[in-house]
Amino acid sequence: MAQSNTPKLREVARAEKEPTESSTPVVRAIDVGFGLVKLSVPAGDGVQFISFPSMAIPADASAVRTLGTRRRDTFDVPVNGALYEVGRDVGLAQAGGSFGRDVTDEFYRGAIYEALTKGALRYMAEAGDTVIDVLVLGLPVNQYNDAKRRDYLRATYENEIDIGDGKKITVRKVIVQAQPMGGYAALDDxxxxxxxxxxxxxxxxxxxxxxxxxxxxxxxxxxxxxxxxxxxxxxxxxxxxxxxxxxxxxxxxxxxxxxxxxxxxxxxxxxxxxxxxxxxxxxxxxxxxxxxxxxxxxxxxxxxxxxxxxxxxxxxxxxxxxxxxxxxxxxxxxxxxxxxxxxxxxxxxxxxxxxMPESMAANVRGFQMIGEALAAG
Missing domain, CATH: 3.30.420.40 (ATPase, nucleotide binding domain)
Incomplete structure (x- = not known):
């Protein structure tokens, strides 16, 4: 959407529509920020929006991790042959104030981003998803303006994704949006x-x-x-x-x-x-x-x-x-x-x-709406 001839939001479904095999396509959205990962997961006949910290910690395989009164709400996901712990309780694995974060300009293609995205997909899988027809991802504006970055995300995540513990999820189509565009899409509500x-x-x-x-x-x-x-x-x-x-x-x-x-x-x-x-x-x-x-x-x-x-x-x-x-x-x-x-x-x-009301999740809510419009056509 960085070109001057970008179609209007309400016309985007006609411009980019791609048919899917399912009569009720599965649409999900992920907004990976530097502070929080926001995502949609299935809930009843619709979706709900949840979040977890944007931290990915090299997984601790020792028995000490299992000690405590409850299991922490995290998953170990594979990236480049290593396992990273991600999820709502990842702060319990934190070893320092900034450890487990990546705030560089190459964030979108680094191990931390991949672990966080796979963690979001794992939450979707745990809620019942096995195939996602349309997945909407967001990038900061300065990164979205680089077509190579958008192409990288599409090429990487339009695939069968290993999300850890022998589980996989299939993503058929990826749409990449500039992050604030999600909030614009949700304004109608x-x-x-x-x-x-x-x-x-x-x-x-x-x-x-x-x-x-x-x-x-x-x-x-x-x-x-x-x-x-x-x-x-x-x-x-x-x-x-x-x-x-x-x-x-x-x-x-x-x-x-x-x-x-x-x-x-x-x-x-x-x-x-x-x-x-x-x-x-x-x-x-x-x-x-x-x-x-x-x-x-x-x-x-x-x-x-x-x-x-x-x-x-x-x-x-x-x-x-x-x-x-x-x-x-x-x-x-x-x-x-x-x-x-x-x-x-x-x-x-x-x-x-x-x-925007519930401003923290405004972008991911809008991403979900964009994805649903594209899927419905």
């Missing part, structure tokens, strides 16, 4: 909430009568992720590639690092990487963080946090190349985007700034 924000903003944009009217607008989708800030400018349902992009080291990890550095200075000792997840969790829950038996209130670091977010927004505005002048609507997806909203409202007071 939230018109009432969106119209309330439009009305309260009081700018030139009037409430929408239907989702079809979104295709007449210039919508700026913003996804503040764990390590990158992604944005897509969508005009008349089509991505404007020249005004879309990503800023590295502009996501939540930078916010957490800034708090760690400030807190370390106040307590008079350097804080190691193992502290990062605890501070991240404390910021999410808006609670004090406990270190060496002492509770530290993180509210005093709010000015530091806001300065980091303002800098990230400045980088995005610069990357828009003055296209912010034509934006009708700003939509935020991703985890905990409230502070980004506050900065954007102050910067663009006449443009409605809407946070």
């Amino acid at each position: 939230h018109l009432d909430e969106l119209n309330r924000v439009i009305t309260s903003t009081g700018g030139a944009l009037k409430p929408l009568n239907s989702g079809e009217e979104l295709d007449d607008l210039a919508v700026l989708m913003i996804d503040p992720g764990e390590h990158t800030l992604d944005w897509l400018l969508i005009q008349q349902g089509t991505i404007n590639p020249r005004a879309s992009g990503a800023a590295s080291d502009a996501g939540r990890h930078r916010v957490v690092r800034s708090v760690v550095e400030s807190l370390g200075s106040d307590v008079g000792r350097p804080l190691g990487p193992a502290v990062l997840p605890r501070i991240n969790e404390a910021l999410r829950k808006k609670t004090p963080v406990k270190l060496s038996g002492v509770a530290h209130d993180l509210n005093r670091y709010e000015p530091v946090i806001m300065s980091v977010i303002e800098d990230s927004i400045n980088r995005m505005v610069d990357g828009l190349r003055d296209a912010h002048e034509i934006v009708d609507l700003i939509v935020l997806v991703g985890g905990h985007p409230e502070r980004y909203r506050d900065v954007l409202v102050k910067r663009f007071p006449a443009i409605p700034v809407f946070i």
Whole structure:
């Protein structure tokens, strides 16, 4: 969708439709972020959305791992002849603050990404899937714009996939999307909430009568992720590639690092990487963080946090190349985007700034909708 002649979302099913053997195709979606893997799994007659941390730890084959009062919710999946532990409880296998993660530009083709994707497929298999007709995968905007990366994902995962413990799952077709495009696809489901924000903003944009009217607008989708800030400018349902992009080291990890550095200075000792997840969790829950038996209130670091977010927004505005002048609507997806909203409202007071409900899973929900549209045709 990086080309100027990209078909509109609502026309994509006609443009890319490929028949499947099943009268009710199985459609699944996976959004591998730097912080969390979000995915759809079968549930009754539909799907539900779940997540697990984006960590893959070399599997521990020792008997110590089996000790405890319950089995942890993880799987060992094979990658390049080795086994990696992935899943909801993978933090119990963690040996350091950043161990088991990959935040490089080659993330999409590395062992960590493959292990996480296979872990998501394993959750689908455990829920009953054996064959997936259409699998929708996401990439950060800067990686999606490289056709070789999209081709690599299709070539790698349109296959029979070994997902560990003698289990396999077959994927017949892979669709690759830019991550914020999922949130755009899901906007139709939230018109009432969106119209309330439009009305309260009081700018030139009037409430929408239907989702079809979104295709007449210039919508700026913003996804503040764990390590990158992604944005897509969508005009008349089509991505404007020249005004879309990503800023590295502009996501939540930078916010957490800034708090760690400030807190370390106040307590008079350097804080190691193992502290990062605890501070991240404390910021999410808006609670004090406990270190060496002492509770530290993180509210005093709010000015530091806001300065980091303002800098990230400045980088995005610069990357828009003055296209912010034509934006009708700003939509935020991703985890905990409230502070980004506050900065954007102050910067663009006449443009409605809407946070997608359940914003953490907004992209994967939209991926599921795109896949279902393609499958149904």
